Amino acid sequence: MATFTITGGGNTGYGANGPNVKVASVVIDLTNDDFSALAATDTIEAIEVPAGTIVLSAGYEILTAGTGTGTLSLGDGGDVDRYVAAVVQTAAGQKAALATNVPHLYTAADTIDLQSATAACNSKVLVWAIMADCNGNSEDYVVSMSA
Numbered sequence: 001m002a003t004f005t006i007t008g009g010g011n012t013g014y015g016a017n018g019p020n021v022k023v024a025s026v027v028i029d030l031t032n033d034d035f036s037a038l039a040a041t042d043t044i045e046a047i048e049v050p051a052g053t054i055v056l057s058a059g060y061e062i063l064t065a066g067t068g069t070g071t072l073s074l075g076d077g078g079d080v081d082r083y084v085a086a087v088v089q090t091a092a093g094q095k096a097a098l099a100t101n102v103p104h105l106y107t108a109a110d111t112i113d114l115q116s117a118t119a120a121c122n123s124k125v126l127v128w129a130i131m132a133d134c135n136g137n138s139e140d141y142v143v144s145m146s147a
Contacts, residue, residue, distance in 0.1 A: 004035065005045040005111075021056075025128040028114060030066065030089075030121050040070075040119050045111035046127040049076070051135075054105045058083040058112050058129035059097035065090050066123030073117045074127065076110050086117035089125075105134065 024047045030038060038044075049055060060074050066089040074095075075082035082101045112129050 003043045003045060004038075020133040022131050022133075023128060024131060025126060027063065027124065027126050029124045030116075031124065038116050038120055040116055042116045043080075044114045044116075046114050047112040047129050049106045049110045049112060049129070049131065050133070051106060051109045052133065054103050054132045054134050055083075055112070056103050056130040056132060057097055058102070058127075059095060060084060060114065060128065061094045061126045062089055062092045062123050063126055064124035065092045066121050068119060068122065070119040070121035070123075071117040072121055072123070072125065073115045074112065075115065076106075076112055078110075080113070080115050080117070083112070083129075089121045089123040 026046050028044060028046060029035075035044075047058075058074060060072065062072075068090070069088070071086040071088050072084075072095075073081040073086040074084035079101070081098070082104065083097055084095050085098060087095045112127065114125060114127055
């Protein structure tokens with residue numbers, strides 16, 4: 001099972017001079033060569049969540065529908081579909097977020113993960129999260145990309 005990590009570009013942490021509530025988002029193009037080997041149960045760590053953060057809501061929108069039987073779920077290391085249960089990736093649009101699992105407090109750093117739940121996927125997806133820093137202060141985070 002492969003894990004791909006996407007960091008930087010507005011998908012992590014809080015700005016030192018900004019508010020303590022942030023909307024983080026990242027577009028993931030599953031047709032990109034970086035994801036050519038994506039298979040069932042592979043995980044893409046899309047948004048970093050610092051320790052002491054409460055996620056008020058999270059979800060994803062399929063910008064470009066894919067083909068095939070692949071489904072995508074959105075969760076974290078503790079629950080692969082905490083935010084969106086597995087949905088087929090062949091229909092564009094916002095996917096229904098699960099209201100039963102939010103807000104969710106992260107006491108340890110984690111990531112919000114897009115998972116190819118049942119088969120390879122080839123859609124273009126916008127992953128988003130509304131997060132609040134519960135640590136009492138904000139810091140800038142230095143990020144990098146790895147696969």
